[in-house]
Amino acid sequence: MPPDHEPRCPVDITLATLGGRWTPLVLREFLRRGQATYSELSAALPALSDKVLSDRLAQLTGAGVIERHRTPGWPPRVRYVLTGQGRALEPVVRSMWEWGTARRDALG
């Protein structure tokens, strides 16, 4: 493990990016699709209210995991696109999925 506690621990940075209920599920949709419009996400994640979905999109955009692309014209269309840093979260999400699954199976 790298040198002692940095001013802002990298694990805390990753936890903050993935934190908040439903964030991992929104991210998983992007890891599956690469990009999506708001309505595609809303249809894919019916359990999320508009407010939660908007908050998570803003959180992931702010964390550099996705980018908001606006196509000019009328009506203007907005797509959210997974960034390189977003794609780099795949091993994190997969290792968390594997550990969580083993833990859940152990609990029976």
Next chain:
Amino acid sequence: MPPDHEPRCPVDITLATLGGRWTPLVLREFLRRGQATYSELSAALPALSDKVLSDRLAQLTGAGVIERHRTPGWPPRVRYVLTGQGRALEPVVRSMWEWGTARRDALG
């Protein structure tokens, strides 16, 4: 990625296990040492109050990541030992450390 949203998403299980400020740092000590007494941890993590350290030890024990071992005799000695499930978190913590470090370097 595995089938659709389970009743309790494995990623949420892992996030709940690692959640809470300082939890990753306490876990990192165990990944380094394998086992430790309360005072060894307290000395290694001076930034943590007694309450926070006790809470995190209870959280990690409840999550099956560490076990509390009590050696009979006087005074009774208590050690906390990393379990197999705890050791299995190493790839999760390492992948989170790597992503967080790349993210922090990208922000400069």
